[in-house]
Amino acid sequence: MSTQRPVVLSFSGHDPSGGAGVQADIETLISHQCHSASVITALTEQDTRNVKKLIPQKPENIVSQANRILADLTVNAFKIGLIGHHETAYAIHEILKAHPKIPVILDPVLAAGGGAQLYSDYLITEIIELLLPCTTVVTPNSEEARKLVGHENLEQCGLEMLAQGCEYVLITGTHESTPAVSNQLFYDNQIWETYTWDRLPHSYHGSGCTLATSIAALIAHGLDPIQAVMEAQEYTWNSLNSGYKPGKGQFIPNRLFWMEDES
Numbered sequence: 001m002s003t004q005r006p007v008v009l010s011f012s013g014h015d016p017s018g019g020a021g022v023q024a025d026i027e028t029l030i031s032h033q034c035h036s037a038s039v040i041t042a043l044t045e046q047d048t049r050n051v052k053k054l055i056p057q058k059p060e061n062i063v064s065q066a067n068r069i070l071a072d073l074t075v076n077a078f079k080i081g082l083i084g085h086h087e088t089a090y091a092i093h094e095i096l097k098a099h100p101k102i103p104v105i106l107d108p109v110l111a112a113g114g115g116a117q118l119y120s121d122y123l124i125t126e127i128i129e130l131l132l133p134c135t136t137v138v139t140p141n142s143e144e145a146r147k148l149v150g151h152e153n154l155e156q157c158g159l160e161m162l163a164q165g166c167e168y169v170l171i172t173g174t175h176e177s178t179p180a181v182s183n184q185l186f187y188d189n190q191i192w193e194t195y196t197w198d199r200l201p202h203s204y205h206g207s208g209c210t211l212a213t214s215i216a217a218l219i220a221h222g223l224d225p226i227q228a229v230m231e232a233q234e235y236t237w238n239s240l241n242s243g244y245k246p247g248k249g250q251f252i253p254n255r256l257f258w259m260e261d262e263s
Contacts, residue, residue: 006076006220013042013082020206027255032217042084048249059091076220089126096134107212133165158186205250
């Protein structure tokens with residue numbers, strides 16, 4: 001039996017609590033039968049409640065690590081999570097420019113689940129001007145979309161991100177005060193599709209990482225972005241619905257729920 005798996009290279013932060021960041025990416029990629037390669041963008045001091053300290057890694061180390069992997073492995077998709085510093089964004093942009101044919105899935109992490117700010121105005125500018133034009137699918141939640149673009153209206157936010165050069169924009173609605181969760185996919189200068197999901201009773205640490213990495217994994221397997229977005233939402237909802245609370249803060253997605261279903 002062949003063990004060849006598509007490779008996803010993840011640029012993510014390290015979360016010592018195991019709920020988000022690179023560990024979330026690895027669990028999600030395992031669940032999709034992908035090989036996980038990773039470059040740590042930032043170390044953090046955090047738990048399931050909030051981020052206390054952000055420690056960005058040196059940009060030159062990020063570039064050299066990524067180049068080493070790309071020289072060895074055939075990477076089928078890039079996933080970008082926590083960036084944390086505008087110099088890190090510039091370093092990632094250098095990698096993306098050198099590999100323009102590899103799909104890019106960007107989860108613009110701007111705040112921790114507990115509310116800690118993880119961005120500066122310089123970083124916002126770099127995301128908009130450097131990363132979005134290289135991005136296949138960007139997956140901001142509604143609060144991140146407003147911070148990135150500066151509009152209150154989410155439709156304006158989505159269309160503006162398309163205008164910046166991103167191919168697909170998925171704005172998630174878990175932070176909105178609505179009975180159900182409404183996620184909007186923007187493509188071809190319009191709202192392409194709206195997805196509605198039952199709202200779950202808890203708040204979750206690592207849900208955005210799970211969604212973006214699932215999309216990256218499915219695209220790495222050859223799915224078109226619209227199909228990948230649809231299937232990734234289902235995987236993420238099931239992970240959240242099976243979530244658990246290991247600490248004193250938020251729930252953690254159970255990204256390996258499928259193993260329990262088979263046991």
